Amino acid sequence: MTICIQKKLFNLEKIISDLRENKPNVGAIVSFIGYVRDFNKDINTKKLKHMNLEHYPGMTEKTLINIELNAKSKWSLEDVFIIHRVGKLLPSDPIVAVVVASQHRKNAFEACEFIIDFLKTDAPFWKKEISDQDELWVENKLEDHQKKASWNIR
Amino acid sequence: MTICIQKKLFNLEKIISDLRENKPNVGAIVSFIGYVRDFNKDINTKKLKHMNLEHYPGMTEKTLINIELNAKSKWSLEDVFIIHRVGKLLPSDPIVAVVVASQHRKNAFEACEFIIDFLKTDAPFWKKEISDQDELWVENKLEDHQKKASWNIR
Amino acid sequence: MIRSRKMKINILFFAGIREMFGIHEKCIEIKESKTSPEKLLKFLSEKEQGPWVELLNSKDSISVAINQEISNWDDSLKDGDELAFFPPITGG
């Protein structure tokens, strides 16, 4: 189990090779990476300059550990790696990676999606979008909460 | 859309950076990597030396293109990259990668799992396991066919 | 008559709320009778005014955490607790 909150860029190939070290049982790795996107041009005239990502040190790690333990209680997993960047991020920069290693792929797919769904609603990160026109804190998305809630009925 | 059938190792970081080139709309990338695993020690005394992966050139590419087009008709995707290795592979070598880029993560997760599920049952690859005791062609798994069939009822 | 003792609470502000207060952290000493985030917030908005009033008004859309765990507005506070106010989470 590894959790990193960091300013610097990450390398997925490196994360995966660290994760697999001395784990010959790993048959499947599923990774999710989320990126900074510009505003939707169809409904927006402004242009994203950068994003500032703030978090609550201590609580972030606690929350992510809990999400991970929850995932491990639901699925048989070999290991999990969660990395989230903070600070100033530019359009198309990677923000977050969730990498799950398991013996069989179904567990890895489900656990990876579960972890990012809960991270989105429970881990104390906040994004501020600095555009060429204004500076606004991103509002939370109803669909993220619906996606999280959907895990109760699966 | 990129499909590679190759002997040599692949680098996920490189695949992703190629995939994202000039695609500022990509907000999510979901990747699956499958690895060569040794036999289950609990039920087996033999040890895997290596694997030989054979395929049907031409039909493989056709099949993978069809699976990909199918996925693109079901989900809104920015791009897909499928890579499958052939020839001699050692334990814990990566065999296959499916990388899916989309605007939103749900599409990427579902399409990535769909593609690998159909690849497993429809793409003409065959694995031979060379152990310290024998050489055997791998038999197909019922669970792979069940997993593929489950897409009809989702 | 038992005299109510004082307790120290370390308050943290994040994102838009941090900007509203202009500070990230504030340590306060209060009587033990203000033993929930809600009571404390009401007390401070009456006593100190300013952003506390604004915070109280937007109470329904903000989250509160005690010792780094999401809490309810009527949960108990005790001496030495870390209390955090923040807007909805938008990570990932």
Place this chain on the structure above:
Amino acid sequence: MIRSRKMKINILFFAGIREMFGIHEKCIEIKESKTSPEKLLKFLSEKEQGPWVELLNSKDSISVAINQEISNWDDSLKDGDELAFFPPITGG
């Protein structure tokens, strides 16, 4: 009387079936009346014996593809077709 013409079929073998035949590919010329993989396989197992008999016996567990597409045993074959026999797929 119409004399049945000949047609060329290129047959490919994969995995265990390739090993059984000891070759990867075999080009044959047959009469147009053997116009399905099933008819062709029966004809060859009678005429050439050897691995063809074995292939016919394990017909239920093997797949057949015509021009690189999974096909049925009673689909039609035409001159110049590529016909492939292979065991269940086990990639990924």
